[in-house]
Amino acid sequence: MPTALITGITGQDGSYLSELLLEKGYTVHGLVRRSSNTARVRLDSLFADKSTYEERLFLHYAELDDATTIRRILIRCQADEVYHLAGQSHVGASFDIPETTCQFTAMGTLKLLEILRDLEKRPRLVHISSSEVFGRPDHSLQNERTPMRPVTPYGIAKAFATQMVSLYRESFDLFACNAICYNHESPRRGESFVTRKITRAAAAIASGSTEKLKLGSLDSTRDWGYAPEYVEGMWRMLQQPTADDYILATGTSHSIEEFLNAAFECVDLNWRDHVVQDARYMRPSEVSQLVGDAHKARSILGWTPQTQLNELAHLMVNADLLRISSL
Structure with a gap:
């Protein structure tokens, strides 16, 4: 039975990845930050399963800058694979x-x-990188050879991490991969992210709320996919005979306005009646033309995204409607 360690296990991707690995027979260890709030809502279903939690799923407290504790955990759990998802991701x-x-x-x-x-015992590593490393590329449809030109603090930090992973693979013979992921969403997306702000607002307004949804630029475009499909791609990278970097993306660009349309159509509303633009949500520096070419992932990993934008928006709105109705 293989053993995996996931940093950022309580996040959107970490929760879906935990479920995937447990289904495949793994023992899963996860790093979590210690805080006064012990709620781990994305993992609730796993905690409730007595045959899983503390039997095949284990959580450990550790901060990313606490190298001593992380080393101790890795030595103790003897992981075969490490999925590095943690970090400030907004x-x-x-x-x-x-x-x-x-x-x-x-x-x-x-x-x-x-x-x-x-x-x-060196485990295989996949680091979850981001399309933000490309910033404002010269061409739409980026691949693994596209130069990195980040224009946000997050993108710059991710570019550093991504290049370090490649360097350690080449210099120290680590089995280390970069999953360069374009935006991927789900009902478990954090509430501060624009897609989830939109779907929560659509569900709330359909349920009687009169509060306006405040957003920044509606012209910004993104390559949006479905998170459970992306964690499958991460897993497939570590099953290959050699380590490499792969882009995970749909290859299709949509604007925030298009996502608004899809979300509010799900509840038979016109978003223009409920949305106002607010300068506070405009970013000082915005990326552009970020659309990924996942040809390499398709040909080598056999990975192909299936969920389109309208279906994704409907999945998220319906989940938020269900949350409201359960309160």
Whole structure:
């Protein structure tokens, strides 16, 4: 039975990845930050399963900059695979907390690589990178050879981490991959992300709320996919005979306005009646033309995204409607 360690296990991707690995027979260890709030809502269904929690799923307290504790956990659990998802992952927030973003997203990754380099049993590693490393590329449809030109603190931190993973693979013979993921959403997406703000608002307004939804630019475009499909791609990277970097993306670009349309159509509303633009949500520097070419992942990993934008928006709105009705 293989053993995996997941950093950022309580996040959107971490929760879906935990379920996937447990279904495949893994023992799963996860790193969580210690806080006064012990709620781990994305993992609730796993906690409730007595045959899983503390039997095949184990949580450990550790901060990304606590190298001693992470080393101790890795030695104890003898992981075969490490999925590095943790870090400050909100692009907008990275302008407000650039030092924290770099400390955890950039330096946290380097510290993990140093730990893995020294282990007697070296696990395979996949680092979850981001399309933000490309910033404002010269061409739409980026591939693994596209130059990195980040324009946000988060993108800069991710570019550092991504290049360090490649360096350690080439210099120290680590089995280390970068999953360069474009935006991927789900009903478990954090409430501060724009897609979830939209679907929560659509569900709330359909349920009687009169509060307006405040957004920044509606012209910004993204390559949006479905998170459970992306964690499948992450897993497939570590099953290959050699380590490499792969882009995970749909290859299709949509604007925030298009996502608004899809979400509010789900509840038979016109978003224009309920949305106002607010300058506070405009980013100082915005990426552009970020659309991924996942040809390499399709040909080598056999990975192909299936969920289209309208279906994704409907999945998220319906989940938020269900949450409201259960309160």
